[in-house]
Every structure is written in C-alpha cells, then in structure tokens.
Amino acid sequence: MSRSLIGGLINNGVKTERLLATDPDAQQRQNITQQFGINTLENNEEAVANADVIVLAVKPQVMHQVVSSLASAVKGSSKMLISIAAGVRLHSLAEWLEESAAVIRVMPNTPALIQAGAAALFANEHATETQKNTAEAMMRSVGTAIWLDTEDLMDTVTALSGSGPAYFFYFMEAMEKAATDMGLSNEHARLLTIETALGAAKMALLSASDLAELRKQVTSPGGTTEQALNTFQQGKLEDLVHKAMSAAKERSIELSKILGE
Template sequence: MTTPNIAFIGAGNMAFSIIGGLVKQGVDPKKIWATNIDQSSLDKLEQEFQVNTTQDNHQAIAQADVVVLSVKPQIMKDVITDLSESLKAKNPLIISIAAGIKAETLQEWVGQPMAIVRCMPNTPALLQCGASGLYKTPEVSDAQAEAAEQLMNAVGITLWVKDEDGIDAVTAVSGSGPAYYFLFMEAMQQAGEALGLDSQTAKQLTLQTALGAAKMALESSDEPSELRRKVTSPGGTTEQAINTFQQGNLESLVKEAMKAASDRSKELSKILAQ
C-alpha cells in the first residue's frame, strides 16, 4: 500500500490539488486515475500531471486500491448507488472528502461494510498548506490508514480523530476556520483605513502580520497564549487593544460561533443521509 493505485471520482479543485501534491512527492502519475464529467477538466489534469483520465467512474475504480470520493455532497448518493457493484467487486479503501456525509451512510449506499476514511480538508490545501482531520472505520487496516495519511499529507498536515463526531469539531476548527481569519483580516484592514491608511497599505500590513503571527506560532515552543503575553507590554498599545477585545467577550463569541459550525455539521449529516 506504499504506492497504491488511486482513483479520484470527481476531479475538481481539491482533487486537482491533491493530485498535484502527490506527483510533486514522486508518486508515479500512471498510478493515478481521475474522473470528471467535464472533459476539459480532465484534459487539464492529463496535460499538467500526465495522469490517467476517464469520464467512466467504473473504469477508474477497476484500476484502484484507493478510491477518493470528491464529488459534491448533494450528488454523492446517486454516484455511490451507481458505483456500488464496482466498489463491492474491487473492495478498495474509500476516502471521502465530502463534507457532512457519515461513513455509515456511505456504507449503506454501497450496500455492505467497507474500509472508509472520512477526511475534512480545508481550502489552504489548494496551496499545499492545508490541515485535514481524518476518521477511519474499523474495517480500515493499518496499511490503508497509512496510505490515507500519506495521500492527504500531500496537501498539508493530517491529524486523526478517535470517533466520527470529532469530524464535526474538525469542521468547526479547520474546515471552516480559514473564513474566520479572512473575516478578521477584513475587519483589520477596514479599521486601518479608518485610522488613515490607504487601502493597499492597510491590506499588506494586515496580511503580512497574519502570516508572521502564524509562522511564529508554528515555529515557537510557546503556546499562543504565552506569545500573546510576550508582546503585550503593561500599559502599552497592545494591552489596550486586547482589553477591548476581552471586554467585548471575544473568547465567548468564538466558542459560540464554532459550536454553531459544529452543530450545523451534525444537522447536514442527517439531511444528506436521507
């Protein structure tokens, strides 16, 4: 399973990114199959990475040890129902990157227990800078779990959760997380402009500060709370800003927002299972 044959069913932007990451890591393109109803998307993949492409999902699965389900959640049931016999015959590891669809639901649509890894990546994976949460069913072997981890490591870091409910938490933290930071960047840029900076200056300062802060947090042995304390001088400008955030109950608001995201993830799982 160190170099499995991989079929991507629904080769959209996320699949394109994963395929690109795998090829950069030295995976043989001929071990990769990709499907899409849009032939121009397949042509782009073939030209860019020299992988195998087809509009026939069954053909791709027939070649695969690992099947990556990357179609839209709303059409997943129809896709799986059509592919159920091919999946039963080949019995591959299934990796689903579709949000909101539980492993049990996928197994019901296939018609039998399967080795399934649910994955929640996030949009920075498109830049090979993603953070993905993984959950595996009991049918997944150690070798298959390693293959899933290696595959998603092609676009960032991977972390396993112990139970499937953990995927809802991952969705709230990293799946939806980029949008939280974009919102904060947007607010900082607007505030900078209100203080007299021109738009481009406020934007560049905001984005570079976000990049630098993230890099410091990743590379430091200190917790973010300690890093914050180190740059917050008593009676200084930073302290005044932090006090204002805390007086507005920023921490409570973040908890409330992320619980709302997790709750919605659970709701979508029930809706999509119907």
C-alpha cells in the same frame, strides 16, 4: 479539492501513471490531463475497476448517487475509499456501498490548494493500518493531517479548520479596514495585515509556548497591545468565537442528517 490533491501527490513523487481522474465533463477532463499529465475517464465504474484507492471528491449532494454506482465494482475487493465530502457520515457511505469496505473520512480545508491544508481523518473498522498510512500520506502531501478518536469530532473539526480559513479572512478584513480608516493606504494595510497573520501563525507553529503565553509576550503592561486586547475582552470576543463555532458545528450535524437521507 481533487486538483490540489493530485498536484500534492505528484509534487511528492507519485508517478502520474499511477493516478487516474474522472469527471463527467469532457472539457474538465482535458484540462486535468493538460495540467497534470494524468489519464482521465468519464466512467467512474471503469476507473474504479483497477484502483486500490478511490478518492470521492464530488459535492456531498451527489455522493449518494456516485457511491451507489460504485457498489458492484467495490464488492468483495480490498479497495479503500477516501471521502473528503463535508457532512457525509461513514454509516451513510457503508449503506450506499452495501458492503463492508474500508472507508476513510477526511475533512480537508481550502489552504490544501497551496499545500498548506489542515486535515482530520477518521477510518471505519475495515481499514487496515497500511490503508490508513496511505490515506495519511495522501493528506500530508497537501498539508498537515491528524487522526480523530471518534467520528463525531468531525463536526467540531468542520467548525474549526474546515470553516476556519473564512474566520481568519474575516478578522483580517476587519483589521485591514480599521487600518485604512486610520490613514494607511489599501495596499499597505493589506500587506501588513496578511504578513502579520502569517508571521503570527509561523511563530505559534515554531514556538514551544502556548498561544496565551505568546500573547502575553507581546503585551507589555500599559502598552498599546494591552489597550487593544482589553477592548476585545470587553466586547467578549472569546464568547463570540465560542458561539460562532458552536453554530457551525450544529449546522454540520444538521447537514449530515439531511445528506444521510
């Protein structure tokens, strides 16, 4: 995730000398410098000393330890912290920092790796408008970004765009398999499945019509699409998607409780 952000920022004109990354592993640091031409450090506190914006991109499980170690470097400063860790709530970060710092929580997703991410942001009360604009611009460098009205909605976003790429992969896998079962070669089934998904997503993005309307436009009465959609409806696809996303949301809430301890 951090590599995609670094790449996105550089592609969007941020000068390499303004970026600094840390990693405990020497080989990783060397790889980052080679890939992006930016400086790296082993020590987080040293890196944070001169930074205005600190992106916390470690695994949620190590966030408590990493954030606590930054508390003294952040104290009394106007630094902004951006956490991209799934499930780590703002109040946990504030508690670990022992400080009323500006903190922004972001839920990104993996297509950020190819600058096609979809992220949601939520800021605590200490973040200024300028800091919020900076955080939004950073996320826009790797895709689209929206602001949430309440932090609780992060669990819904996690169930939608956070986990969402896997749902689409699964659905595409099923379409690809069905097409090969019906005689297409693996190569053709894969290509047509992926291009169809991409084309449908692009159409939906560019069209003023809502998704139901677009679906109706490609469903002629008595035609082939109608047969397939009737089958999905008989199998209660909508209920199943609702159930699946509710399960993801519940797990996100559960993980937040565990991670906040």
